[in-house]
Amino acid sequence: MQTLAKQVSEHATGAPEGTPLVAKELLQLGSRAAVDQVLSRLVQRGALLRAGRGIYVLPVESRFGTRAQMVEFRHAPIWQLIFPGRAAGEVVRARAWLGPEKAGEAIQKLRAKLPPSELKEVVSARSRLPTWMAQEISALVAYD
Structure with missing residues (x-):
């Protein structure tokens, strides 16, 4: 059985580039506390970037190195x-x-x-x- 961190990483890399990873969408993998802990550790390792409360994105890999994505949140009715x-x-x-x-x-x-x-x-x-x-x-x- 895979670790929770591995499952979260695979979920993030399987999504199209730029797709935000929302903590609530990962609750089928484990408890909220466990998911939050794993996301926090992945951010500390540099595997994910925290875009907002409970929202994460993968860093963008380019030939010039790793960089953060530009994320813009807009309110909508x-x-x-x-x-x-x-x-x-x-x-x-x-x-x-x-x-x-x-x-x-x-x-x-x-x-x-x-x-x-x-x-x-x-x-x-x-x-x-x-x-x-x-x-x-x-x-x-x-x-x-």
Whole structure:
């Protein structure tokens, strides 16, 4: 059986570069205290960098040596975080990025490209979206 430190290191190196390692995501490997202790020791050894409370990243290896990554934390409204990793979530975030002025222009493109199952998910989240976006989503469904 592998040590907890080895399991955490493998988990960190298996993720894409720049992916933050969150302590809460490692609780299947051991207790919170054990995971926190291992993360702290990996930071002391230089195997990980502490980006924030409970958030760690791997140092970046380059031909010029090891360096820290630039990590930027941004606050986002909870409605922008719905449907993570799915097309429906990307639609919500894209429409938020476009804003109320330009989001209406993209509505027909979304309707043509979005699978019906993902469209239903976006429609089901209307109550959690800002009014301007919920109205646009309603208009998208009204075309059916």
